[in-house]
Amino acid sequence: xxxxxxxxxxxxxxxxxPLAVARPESIEQLCDVVKTRAVEGTPLFPQGGRxxxxxxxxxxxxxxxxxxxxxxxxxxxxAADMTITVEAxxxxxxxxxxxxxxxxxxxxxxxxxxxxxxxxxxxxxxSGPRRFGAGRPRDxxxxxxxxxxxxxxxxxxxxxxxxxxxxxxxxxxxxxMGTLGAIAQLxxxxxPVPEASALVWGTVAAIEQxxxxxxxxxxxxxxxxxxxxxxxxxxxxxxxxxxxxxGAWTLVVGFEDNAKSVAWQVARIKxxxxxxxxxLATLENAASTPLWAALTNFADAAPGDVSILANLxxxxxxxxxxxxxxSRWEVGAHAGSGIVRAHLAVATTLEVLxxxxxxxxxxxxxxxxNLTLPRCPTAWKKRLGVWGAPRADWEICRRVKxxxxxxxxxxxxxxxxxx
Amino acid sequence: MSTAVVNxxxxxxxxxxxxxxxxxxxxxxxxxxxxxxxxxxIEKNLPDVVVFPTSTADVVAIVKLCGxxxxxxxxxxxxxxxxxxTLAVGGGVMICLTRMKRIVEINIRDRYAVVEPGVVNVWxxxxxxxxxxxxxPDPSSQTACTIGGNVATNSGGPHTLxxxxxxxxxxxxEMVMPDGAVIETGGLCEDDPGYDLTGLVVGNExxxxxxxxxxxxxxxxxxxxxxxxxxxxxxxxxxxxVSGIIAAGIVPAALEMLDQLMIQAIEAAxxxxxxxxxxxxxxxxxxxxxxxxxxxxxxxxxxxxxxxGSVRKSIAWYTRKEPEYVAIWKSRKSAFGAIGRLSPxxxxxxGVVPRTKLPHILRxxxxxxxxxxxxxxNVFHAGDGNIHPILLFxxxxxxxxxxxxxxxxxxxxxxxxxxxxxxxxxxIGVEKMEFMPKLFSPEDLAAxxxxxxxxxxxxxxxPSKMLPSGAxxxxxxxxxxxxxx
Numbered sequence: 001x002x003x004x005x006x007x008x009x010x011x012x013x014x015x016x017x018p019l020a021v022a023r024p025e026s027i028e029q030l031c032d033v034v035k036t037r038a039v040e041g042t043p044l045f046p047q048g049g050r051x052x053x054x055x056x057x058x059x060x061x062x063x064x065x066x067x068x069x070x071x072x073x074x075x076x077x078x079a080a081d082m083t084i085t086v087e088a089x090x091x092x093x094x095x096x097x098x099x100x101x102x103x104x105x106x107x108x109x110x111x112x113x114x115x116x117x118x119x120x121x122x123x124x125x126x127s128g129p130r131r132f133g134a135g136r137p138r139d140x141x142x143x144x145x146x147x148x149x150x151x152x153x154x155x156x157x158x159x160x161x162x163x164x165x166x167x168x169x170x171x172x173x174x175x176x177m178g179t180l181g182a183i184a185q186l187x188x189x190x191x192p193v194p195e196a197s198a199l200v201w202g203t204v205a206a207i208e209q210x211x212x213x214x215x216x217x218x219x220x221x222x223x224x225x226x227x228x229x230x231x232x233x234x235x236x237x238x239x240x241x242x243x244x245x246x247g248a249w250t251l252v253v254g255f256e257d258n259a260k261s262v263a264w265q266v267a268r269i270k271x272x273x274x275x276x277x278x279x280l281a282t283l284e285n286a287a288s289t290p291l292w293a294a295l296t297n298f299a300d301a302a303p304g305d306v307s308i309l310a311n312l313x314x315x316x317x318x319x320x321x322x323x324x325x326x327s328r329w330e331v332g333a334h335a336g337s338g339i340v341r342a343h344l345a346v347a348t349t350l351e352v353l354x355x356x357x358x359x360x361x362x363x364x365x366x367x368x369x370n371l372t373l374p375r376c377p378t379a380w381k382k383r384l385g386v387w388g389a390p391r392a393d394w395e396i397c398r399r400v401k402x403x404x405x406x407x408x409x410x411x412x413x414x415x416x417x418x419x
Numbered sequence: 420m421s422t423a424v425v426n427x428x429x430x431x432x433x434x435x436x437x438x439x440x441x442x443x444x445x446x447x448x449x450x451x452x453x454x455x456x457x458x459x460x461i462e463k464n465l466p467d468v469v470v471f472p473t474s475t476a477d478v479v480a481i482v483k484l485c486g487x488x489x490x491x492x493x494x495x496x497x498x499x500x501x502x503x504x505t506l507a508v509g510g511g512v513m514i515c516l517t518r519m520k521r522i523v524e525i526n527i528r529d530r531y532a533v534v535e536p537g538v539v540n541v542w543x544x545x546x547x548x549x550x551x552x553x554x555x556p557d558p559s560s561q562t563a564c565t566i567g568g569n570v571a572t573n574s575g576g577p578h579t580l581x582x583x584x585x586x587x588x589x590x591x592x593e594m595v596m597p598d599g600a601v602i603e604t605g606g607l608c609e610d611d612p613g614y615d616l617t618g619l620v621v622g623n624e625x626x627x628x629x630x631x632x633x634x635x636x637x638x639x640x641x642x643x644x645x646x647x648x649x650x651x652x653x654x655x656x657x658x659x660x661v662s663g664i665i666a667a668g669i670v671p672a673a674l675e676m677l678d679q680l681m682i683q684a685i686e687a688a689x690x691x692x693x694x695x696x697x698x699x700x701x702x703x704x705x706x707x708x709x710x711x712x713x714x715x716x717x718x719x720x721x722x723x724x725x726x727x728g729s730v731r732k733s734i735a736w737y738t739r740k741e742p743e744y745v746a747i748w749k750s751r752k753s754a755f756g757a758i759g760r761l762s763p764x765x766x767x768x769x770g771v772v773p774r775t776k777l778p779h780i781l782r783x784x785x786x787x788x789x790x791x792x793x794x795x796x797n798v799f800h801a802g803d804g805n806i807h808p809i810l811l812f813x814x815x816x817x818x819x820x821x822x823x824x825x826x827x828x829x830x831x832x833x834x835x836x837x838x839x840x841x842x843x844x845x846x847i848g849v850e851k852m853e854f855m856p857k858l859f860s861p862e863d864l865a866a867x868x869x870x871x872x873x874x875x876x877x878x879x880x881x882p883s884k885m886l887p888s889g890a891x892x893x894x895x896x897x898x899x900x901x902x903x904x
Contacts, residue, residue, distance in 0.1 A: 081775055083773070155863050158858070161774075161803050162800070164843065164847075165841055165847055165858050166867055167623065167870055168573070168618050172614060172618060176614055180614075191670060195668070218527070219551050257708065258715060264710030265708060313528075314529050338608055369607075391613060394613055397616065400873055403872065404870070
């Protein structure tokens with residue numbers, strides 16, 4: 001194992017330095033490291049492409065970083081079965097390259113895809129604009145192997161697309177923030193690359209009109225795979241380098257299917273929006289690729305060090321976005337799914353921010369959702385509560401943690417309720 | 420029975436009656452007979468009492484009572500499950516949820532519905548008629564099975580290839596834990612912070628607690644679709660067509676295969692017009708925006724022809740109420756019922772293989788059937804690689820029963836050998852527990868036992884299900900008793 005490389009980048013996030021960095025190059029080596037370290041009682045911090053190291057609560061204690069980028073094999077890719085089994089350190093971009101050779105793709109999007117690993121994407125439950133029509137990471141996973149604190153490989157699910165044998169550990173590990181074990185291998189469903197892809201961009205002056213258009217989209221004759229909402233600051237960031245019009249609000253709707261279907265849907269949405277959204281622009285096929293990427297990368301494109309993420313009922317997304325002062329917040333929403341993200345674009349103080357977060361969070365909770373902070377200065381995390389308003393089911397989460405990682409070896413302190 | 424045991428039994432019934440009322444308790448043997456098994460008829464056992472709660476509060480009171488008295492309990496929906504998931508192993512109290520059957524809320528704008536567990540799958544679809552939305556999971560038993568049962572087994576159906584299985588459509592559940600605590604996982608919104616407990620709970624086969632409410636996703640209806648009946652001389656040609664369609668980049672909404680014996684049984688029962696001399700047929704459904712349908716349909720027809728098959732019918736549909744559309748799916752979904760014409764009893768298996776291994780597994784099934792002298796009909800979800808060989812036998816003939824079990828086990832072992840699973844949608848139940856150590860290592864099973872213990876520490880809820888004894892789990896010792904192994 002190589003323990004020497006790039007020490008400058010070695011961190012556990014939140015300003016903590018690792019006691020050591022282990023770089024296993026096989027699942028067996030990973031098991032060995034975990035066994036040795038867990039026996040000593042050393043906390044372990046699984047890491048992938050290191051794109052989200054500060055995400056979550058502050059770790060209780062420093063420990064050993066497990067750099068999993070050495071687990072980068074494609075284990076099995078039976079293209080005709082539309083499944084692929086990969087080790088956790090495979091990056092999203094390299095996986096998409098492998099799939100593209102067979103005319104397929106994984107319906108998962110993540111910022112910085114050349115660095116982001118599948119293990120990291122799954123641990124953090126990262127998604128992008130296509131989640132509206134194609135589902136979330138939980139909908140693409142059919143099998144998982146992870147290494148528990150005893151250094152054992154635990155497997156759930158399998159390699160076939162339909163399988164109900166045993167509890168659904170793949171779902172449990174998705175979004176578990178590395179707190180149940182080190183994800184080592186994943187089996188995922190893949191799909192054919194569609195013949196055509198298009199994004200329709202329309203600007204809207206008033207938020208009431210945005211809300212009405214979103215309501216109408218819910219029952220549109222078209223079947224979008226993505227429904228995105230941007231405020232003006234966010235649209236300027238997303239469209240940087242693209243020749244697109246801007247307004248107070250921008251709705252972006254994506255279609256993917258065979259070429260006839262997409263052409264019809266693009267024409268149809270323009271009809272449905274006639275007189276209600278202006279400055280319509282359409283990007284098709286290869287021309288749409290940079291905008292798809294920019295919409296995905298917005299999640300990571302924070303100008304500052306504070307980002308909020310509200311999960312709401314879709315009907316509440318527009319009104320919630322309008323609560324965010326456009327001179328201070330860049331707002332980008334997966335509006336069809338009720339997910340509103342905002343980056344704070346100006347300097348602030350905790351005294352100013354805390355009551356604002358509190359108000360916004362109360363609003364989200366009243367709608368049945370919550371408000372978390374994917375990005376937040378370490379010193380402010382405790383006060384702001386990065387995981388949102390406590391939920392009653394966190395008590396069950398604590399018990400699940402105690403069942404699978406009783407010694408609190410993995411990522412202690414990172415997840416909800418101090419898990 | 421000792422006086423103490425009799426007194427305890429009387430007290431149990433009295434207290435249950437006090438909770439739910441006399442009209443919601445069954446204690447007489449003849450009334451309980453239907454509850455002695457589910458669709459898996461090889462193992463049977465009568466529960467001591469069947470109780471029908473009508474509210475979450477009822478369920479809480481029932482499980483608390485069972486806990487106090489140390490009596491095992493098992494939830495049941497419509498009893499359509501096929502692996503003995505609702506079998507009252509060791510007797511005890513069966514909590515039958517069919518009287519908790521309200522559709523609590525339908526919210527089209529936010530694409531969810533809140534239902535009680537006893538709501539029959541198709542009731543929700545009917546309640547949504549005309550809204551432009553539907554509840555996607557549609558198991559073949561959808562006119563009888565309940566959504567609570569679907570959640571317990573993570574049910575599939577013919578349309579999972581494109582739309583996913585139950586877990587992909589459940590946002591949250593309310594569950595009464597075995598200690599009587601009520602928990603809510605997930606919610607009305609996506610991505611609540613915390614573990615995906617909803618994902619974990621779906622498919623728990625009743626071993627975590629009693630589901631009392633479910634929040635499900637509603638899916639936008641496709642604008643329309645085409646359902647093709649493609650006819651082939653051989654099963655091989657049909658399975659090659661399945662692979663060809665996938666390779667062409669088309670993801671059909673459904674891709675179902677029937678072999679000759681199955682075709683003959685269905686045709687005799689429903690007279691849809693299935694060709695009884697065909698080696699196999701495929702029901703191929705594409706759906707989506709109407710503008711794209713012709714192109715996909717033509718591509719599929721070309722692949723069918725290239726494999727030597729022919730498209731016998733092409734049904735264009737928009738409402739799913741078109742008579743031919745209704746007829747073809749009724750025939751397919753009633754396939755198990757049609758089997759009654761061929762045999763007094765049948766046992767269906769639920770193995771899954773990688774789609775590309777379908778020709779192999781079908782040849783294997785035929786060979787096994789021949790060797791054991793058991794007739795086998797095949798109807799299955801070809802697009803998912805989820806096979807449903809139906810083994811025909813007479814349950815009064817002990818030797819036939821033995822041969823059916825042997826043949827079933829050989830088929831399931833072969834599914835494992837080729838990288839598949841022993842259950843795609845029916846569950847492990849009691850039937851397939853012995854296969855779990857073949858699919859999972861002792862460490863995997865220990866992790867699953869630890870999870871079960873988290874929810875169900877006393878093991879009173881659905882004892883002796885899913886996880887085999889031995890791996891630090893509960894062992895079946897005798898009626899009403901259990902002890903840690």
